[in-house]
Amino acid sequence: MKRVQFSSPLLPYLFLAPQLAVIVIFFYWPSVRAIQSSFYLEDPFGFGSTFVGFDNYLGVLLSPEYLSIARFTAIFTATVTFFSLALGLLLAVKADAVIRGNAAYKTLLISVYAIAPPVAGLIGMMFFDQHIGPFVKIAAFLGWDMKVGLSYFDTAFAMIFVAVWKQIPYNFIFFLSGLQALPASVREAAAIDCRSGIKRFWTVIFPLLAPTAFFLLIINVTYALFDTFGVIDVMVKDKAANNPITLVYKVYMDGFRGNDIGGSSAQSVILMIVVFVLTVLQFRFIERRIHYT
């Protein structure tokens, strides 16, 4: 393989500089500031700040409320990731098999992705509105007295529903293009060897799709942890009350609404560590099993 060489050793750093500047200004610098202020108790206006060591962390980690929010975040992330991946894959496999009018199906499924999360939240909120929501009426018909905004479980259900609905098209696009990139010869050979479509899917097609699925897994976990903020904000209507929220929303509530800078910084550092650990685990244990072609 031919190696590309730069004439001056400084030139590559020059090319990297804009990107590095962006990362430093928008990622490293705020992170360092967050870590720093997580050890202080600070007046929001910046008049007095006292070093308190790990008090902010202890306060957060010993609070039963925080732990219950963390538990919900774990359940929420797992459920949203699982259902949006599973349904996205199912729809992609089915759309891939359609021969007549497949462009129409694909466009219909993909177009939902163009909806911004707060708009999705808004539409979802109307679907689940206590007074006019059609889903609430359907639930009532089935004997489920749904009270989104009042009952913890019902709100959690509605949130997961909207978050999954919003993410399916994204997964669909990737799975579909992944499926279409599979060599036809492999599929045909598999079809000769095995009659069961389901077995063929799990033993041949899915392992070949694994790189796509792994990429989507990471993206979906991040989506459920962070990008669902807009959905949650709209669904709880600015008042979390006894409704379920995720850790990111808690950081926002304490930091931006409650003006508790030290406490919310500690929370965001905890969140950084969680995401870091999660990503390392994913790469160590799952990626090893994946074979890139």
Next chain:
Amino acid sequence: MIKQFSLAAISIALTATSSLAATNISWWHGMAGRNGEVINEVAQKFNAAQTACALTPVSKGTYEEALASGIAAFRSGEQPNILQVFDAGAATIINAKGAVVPAEDLIKEAGYDFDRNAFIEGVRYFYADSDGKFVGMPFNSSAPIMYINDEALKKAGVEAPKTWEEFEAAAPKLKEAGYIPLVQAQLTWQFTENFFSRNNIQFATNNNGYDSVVDTKIKATDPNLVMMFEKLKSWADQGYFAYYGAGWNDNQKPFEENKVALWVGSSGSFGGLQKTAQMPFSATFLPYWGSIAGAGTNSFIGGAALFAMAGKPAEENKCVADFFQFLTSPEIQKFYHQATGYVAITKEAYELAKSEGYYEKTPVAEVGIQQLMLPAGEWSKGYRLGFYPQIREIMEREYGRIFSGETTVKDAFDTIEREGNELLARFAKTAG
């Protein structure tokens, strides 16, 4: 695109230079929709009335966002001249010594007289320090009042209740007539903060938090407050009270749809209700408990106040004082009162609106002012509690749990008191 943008930039630059003679001052607020437009109209009126100062209002989103932007701007030295801060955020800004210039000092320094007694009773103390000096300039003020579905009361043959005892007696008849007897809109503001003021009960130690942040403790387990929520819960179980979550609109809607007999809303709600309510309605004071000695005192100002931020040149502060003076003039107060539904904050403005027959046409608009003007009690002035937005969130969470059956009233208030006191102790450390 870029061309259009630069043209716009040039035209802005040109207009800026043309008004260079005037001192520019900025006003960040948290109002949107119609209320945001009215703020622009008030600023236009001020700019048209004089030439020395040019006021530019900027909407920063919600109340919380306005406060957060103001804080961030202050930390980087880019603060506006005037910042609107809502009731629950009052302790945050007032306890940050050096963040604001007290409105009363500012106005006096500019050479104006300042008469605290010109303001109506319920407005005077909430944004003032413990000596009664105005730190914030009360701006948009509202009070929790009870709206009455006239049709429902007529059908049930009952009078509007003045006390909760009267409500208890009337509730079965209202239910029989096919209505939900009672719905509220915000349990924290209406049934907690104003419960303490309307029934004249102490809310927190250290004179409701006004005297000091050190060792201030919230009295959430007050037996009367616990009793109020025990009652609400049992009313809910009997079908006399319905709770639709912490969202305001979810609770307002059933009243608009003529399903509810009595709805506790804001004095500012009537403008919207006039358009949306499907039945004739009137309003009366927020009920109190006849059984509590000394109850029936006034409620205090809700809404928000304007704060003059510190670190600004003297000529800009003079302009802010001019504007505050302009804002409290009876004509502007009357205009704002009638355009938004917020109550007039000065006695003179109230008298002016009254003399013009405004309240004969719209009697509901007078209820909030009258409630704020009721005789004050020792504990009806309001509260000054740090990290209060978060304490409210704890209350909202626990109240939700009460009505969804996840906790008991007693446990809920034990939790509120414990977590609330932890937050107050934290706040004392940040402010100390």
